[in-house]
Amino acid sequence: MTGVTVRFGPVAALSEASFAAERGAIHALVGENGAGKTTLMRVLFGAQRPDSGRVEVDGRPVAFRSSREAIKAGIGMVSQHYSVIPELTCLQNLTLGAEQGWWLDTRSAAARATELAARMGYEFDWHAPSSGLSPAGSQKLEILKLLWRDSKVMVLDEPTAMLSPADSDALYASLASLAGEGATVVVVTHRLPEVLAHCRTVTVLRAGRTVEARPVGETTTDELAGLIVGHEPPRPVTDRATAGAPMFVVEGLRVRGYRGDEAVKGASLTLHQGEVVGLAGVDGNGQRELFQALVGTRPAQGRIELQGETWVGLRPGARLAAGLRLIPEDRHREGIVEDWTLVENAALGLHRRPPLAKGRLTDGPAKLEHAARVADRFATRHGGLGSAIRSLSGGNQQRFVAGRALAMEPKVVLAFQPTRGLDIDGTAKVYAAVREACRAGACALVVSFDLDELLEQCDRVVAVCGGLVREPRPGLERDRREIGRLMVGVEA
């Protein structure tokens, strides 16, 4: 791929980017969020038309107009959020769009599927609904989908984002064996240790341009990190808080999950005044349900107390009034109203508090002033407070939501993947502000699937596994190996 340019309106997502990968190896494509990695791969996959540039496969120029054409040409892509449709069975998902004939012979399809799975050392119940698959299971199904379609070029976007360290290693082992059979594997990732451990070459994108492409053996993590951000990465935080009095206490919390089973099985956790606690864990271990139970949008049994006041039976509105502040996981769904202006969005969740509300009425000037403060907090770039928040980039929306969560005397800040969509600088600023709010008398719980980020930024890290919160042994609160073991359920 050479000289690829893609414009969204006046913004160039890619300008003259290039990328090359040879057969039989795993290649990495790295860069910050918004650097254009996914866009570049979508061009290759025919899901995005480039404004200019050339794409060649096996030396022949190609210009796919749809994913269908790309798939036919042997290119397969696994997107970050997987394309498994939960309402279909595993087999239906496997064959979708690449069925053997107009009549679905499920028996012969299942036989071939089992054969492919055996080749990779996987096992599937092909007639079971795919909604029951774990993230690792979905990832495996995605790889089999590539095999089913005889893909020769395989692109995986952030394949390990939702996998445990052990599952990640297994995935790379599978990919290595595919590469050994002659496939071209491209991994889009931001996890540099993986790149160094498993890939042959690495290409760095920054602000839509290719800034470096070289064999992995000739580089280091530090050098790559520098290339990615374009300057020295910020140093990890060194000042750790000394914990104050217990402030927010959770004990024996039980929560039913989306599928009706018990997702949180008696979790206990204490946040002390002034500290930022990270909750590490592989996706799907009850983090979402725990988070929602603390917010109050999901019923729970057990004890939740803020400074001695019980929260059990309290509706979310009352918890927000008591000082709960949120940075929800999926900001589009949970955090903002996309068609609303920044002014209206700034008040969301705080709209019943004075001065934004005077009794049953809202106060326009106060809302405007509040919105300006929220936007300034993390230097949200916007086209006026009266413009719709959907006109902001994802990173700027996230800054705005974070700014809102730290406004108006927070007591407990709950953050779920608060730095999703933020660059390294933005990440550091959000954590710094959360710490600042805590030093002023609040406490915070940060849920993230990125253990390294938590270790760098939090005062203390605990792990969640199988719906239980596990505390590391004294003295090992920020020990990577200790927490990693707790995350996968290995007893210390």
Added chain:
Amino acid sequence: MKAPALGLKEVLLALVCLGLVVLAVVVSGAAPAEALQRFVQGSVVGPASWRRTLQEATPLLIAGAAVFLALRAGLFNIGADGQLVVGAMVGAAVVLALPGPVGVGLGVVLAMVAGALWALPAGLIKAYRGGHEVISTIMLNNLAGFLALWAVKGPLKDPRQQTATTALLPSGSTLPDLVAAPPFRLNLALLVAVVVVLALAWWLSRTVAGYELSAVGQNPTAAATAGVETRAVTVRAMAASGALAGLAGACVVFAYERRFYADFSPGYGFDALGVALLAGSSTLALLPSALLFAILATGTTAVQLLGVPRGLSGVLLGALIVAFAVVRYRRRSP
């Protein structure tokens, strides 16, 4: 929120819609030019036409506000028609039993209560069972029709009349005219309608409850996360919408018709949906929007004298909704 620019595709569609209406006129054997002339004369020329148009605009404004309120909460209240009919029926029944100004006042209140109650099942089913309000309100509309038919054939029927209708309300038991210079008349009900729209605009933009209602309509998950009781808001919005629709029915009875009869509503509720959709995101736009629909209604009635069947109004309504909605309610491309 700026509407996306119009392309050739949209203009073409608008032309097709216009063509359909002309075709309907031609099929029914009238000359389009003559029909257009009748249309304009019957709706906006002369005091008598204006009286009819403003009379028609009254229920459209109030019911339009009802649908608009529900739409803000993310609810398609197709049931406004049934709520209006039930409201009108209850209003008429109250005044027949208790004539006089007190009866009118009580009639208005009970009409609103009846409308709210008729909408309530749809709100509850939506909030607690996840059933789509469009389906439930369609069922409630049919039920309202049968209830009204039974009432005017049975308990409310005026025995002196051949047809299924109530007796005429006594003359002291109606809403007074503000201006009475025949052939022009302007009833208090129109003022009520305008006040309802202004009050709704204020309520939606200046109160915490209005803010929460809009939040639920735009993004229920975010609203719930922000501490809004989404189910309660949904139920309340549906009931309030029904109450307004009931008020619209009471106004028609007390200001204009002075009686209740079988097939009382010529489809006010569906026109009201058009009114609300056309108003888009602005509450005050309900005023011109309702006026336009009123002109369309009186105009097509006038055209009917040429032998054009009443189905023309359906064609016109459908074509209009498509044309306007494509311009205003197009979803953004992914």
Added chain:
Amino acid sequence: MNLALASLITLSVPLVLAALGGLTSERAGVMNIGLEGKLLAAACATAVVAVQSGNAVLGLLAGVAAAVVLSLTHAVLTQSFRLDHIISGMALNALALGGTNVVAKAVIDQERSLEGAYLPVGFYWAAAAVAVVAVAVYLARVRGGQWLLAVGNDPDKSRQMGLDPVRVRYGALVATGVLCGLGGALIASNAGSFTDGMTAGRGFIALAALILGGWRPLPTLLACLVFGGVEAAQLQLQGTPVFGAQLPSEFWGALPYLATLVAMVGLLGKTKAPAGLGRA
């Protein structure tokens, strides 16, 4: 008893055809409150052509064509113009109701003396039976059915897998048109002529049956039979006293709608709509 059975079938089959039409549309993710309009348009077209040409087959074809045209208009509006599915369905219902009124007045009134020619209702009964099996098998065992389900559940992911959701939905809506066309033609054939608004809300009852059937072919068939049964019972029971009281005819007329409402309160929590329903 035989009479009761015949009446049950007569009243159920139009519902079955319309509900199956709704099923192909909604399983592909296109909300369709316009079934009523399609039935009405098809009934009108069938009657008009049957009167004009005296040819029963031409009448049927005209009915199917009318419903397919309406259905494709729904596809154009929702897929190509990305119009809200409910608004489009409403508008098309209004168009069909008004349009058939205009056409019927212009054509049928003037030629009152002519008798129309209609296919025997048995043909439609057979067609409905075949359609139930065909739709069920198509969804479970045919490639196109798998595409339809995938698109209905998640159009974006389906596009990623190389499907063209818009094309799949156009195809599904043609099927909707054909099925509703058959249903409408049957309604006209049953009555032997067209009268204004003669479908009398059957399109909405069919939609309710589809929802109660959980968007699955066989349970939907069952729901249609129940609704048809209630209507048949209504005709039989009208005038018979219940517990010594004479119930008004309006009560019996309202019964199917009341049953739907009660069913929505009681059952709907347990069924699940296609995940991509109404999504662009």
